[in-house]
Amino acid sequence: MAGRLQDKVALITGAGQGIGEAIARAFVAEGARVVVAERNAETGQRIANEIGALFVGCDVTVQADIEAAVTAADQRFGRIDVLVNNAGANVFHRPLEMPRSEWARCMALDLEAAWAMSEAVLPGMRKRGAGSIINIASTHGFKIIPHTFPYPVAKHGLIGLTRSLGIEFAAEGIRVNAIAPGYIETEIARAYWAGFPDPEAERKRAMAIHPPGRIGRPEEVAMTAVFLASDEAPFINAETIVIDGGRSALYHD
Numbered sequence: 593m594a595g596r597l598q599d600k601v602a603l604i605t606g607a608g609q610g611i612g613e614a615i616a617r618a619f620v621a622e623g624a625r626v627v628v629a630e631r632n633a634e635t636g637q638r639i640a641n642e643i644g645a646l647f648v649g650c651d652v653t654v655q656a657d658i659e660a661a662v663t664a665a666d667q668r669f670g671r672i673d674v675l676v677n678n679a680g681a682n683v684f685h686r687p688l689e690m691p692r693s694e695w696a697r698c699m700a701l702d703l704e705a706a707w708a709m710s711e712a713v714l715p716g717m718r719k720r721g722a723g724s725i726i727n728i729a730s731t732h733g734f735k736i737i738p739h740t741f742p743y744p745v746a747k748h749g750l751i752g753l754t755r756s757l758g759i760e761f762a763a764e765g766i767r768v769n770a771i772a773p774g775y776i777e778t779e780i781a782r783a784y785w786a787g788f789p790d791p792e793a794e795r796k797r798a799m800a801i802h803p804p805g806r807i808g809r810p811e812e813v814a815m816t817a818v819f820l821a822s823d824e825a826p827f828i829n830a831e832t833i834v835i836d837g838g839r840s841a842l843y844h845d
């Protein structure tokens with residue numbers, strides 16, 4: 593039986609672990625041909641080998657790496673149908689205690705890289721009159737937790753980028769959407785809990801503040817990415833889908 597992404601070519605950034613890895617696995621399971629564009633050669637190569645994807649070493653904040661990744665994908669598969677801008681990192685500070693270099697690091701990775709990758713794949717998508725770009729934003733793209741500056745600034749910007757590019761290229765058959773995950777159980781979350789005197793208590797607290805009594809799983813973000821990348825979402829454009837178990841609909845935490 594054909595998969596929901598049968599023969600689509602998808603380039604996924606930061607797919608060496610966490611949410612990006614889950615997206616890469618789900619895409620391959622649905623018949624896509626996947627390019628793992630990852631800065632960490634060890635994890636990126638391992639995941640690519642495991643799922644039969646093409647690994648390309650790529651730091652998404654380096655223009656030459658972006659161009660090399662897109663060229664490698666084109667050479668192997670002839671096109672890129674789907675771009676998933678997933679690579680990102682928490683950059684959390686109190687604003688006035690933040691070195692200016694941290695602002696630049698955050699904007700380069702969590703915002704500008706998504707534009708630079710899009711800029712590199714859009715000409716091919718326009719030529720074919722088809723394409724889907726999916727940006728992994730965050731619930732930090734709507735709401736603010738104190739002392740997480742400037743990550744939410746970048747994620748608000750990423751949602752703005754999604755809406756802007758979605759409108760610019762809609763008439764050319766290209767859709768640009770975002771996913772805004774809430775609290776998802778990845779290495780980042782586990783490392784965060786490990787920083788507390790009682791990591792298990794902090795983990796339980798995280799579960800308890802979510803209406804379903806648990807946090808999200810990377811596979812649940814991946815399922816939405818499959819949907820947005822597929823032909824099941826042809827009229828969904830310039831939209832952001834929140835995946836947080838309803839937490840952001842709560843009046844109070």
Ligand SMILES: NC(=O)c1ccc[n+]([C@@H]2O[C@H](COP(=O)([O-])OP(=O)(O)OC[C@H]3O[C@@H](n4cnc5c(N)ncnc54)[C@H](O)[C@@H]3O)[C@@H](O)[C@H]2O)c1
Pocket residue numbers: 605606607608609610611612629630631632635650651652653678679680681682701728729730731772773774775776777778779780781
């Ligand atoms: N985990 C969460 O709870 C959560 C919630 C909301 C949004 N997000 C977003 O989801 C995305 C993935 O997060 P995650 O939790 O899976 O993180 P993660 O740290 O587990 O994985 C991020 C991956 O991106 C790679 N990466 C980092 N910088 C890179 C660069 N410059 N070039 C190429 N690759 C790079 C890392 O090597 C890693 O493999 C991020 O954009 C993050 O902001 C995560």
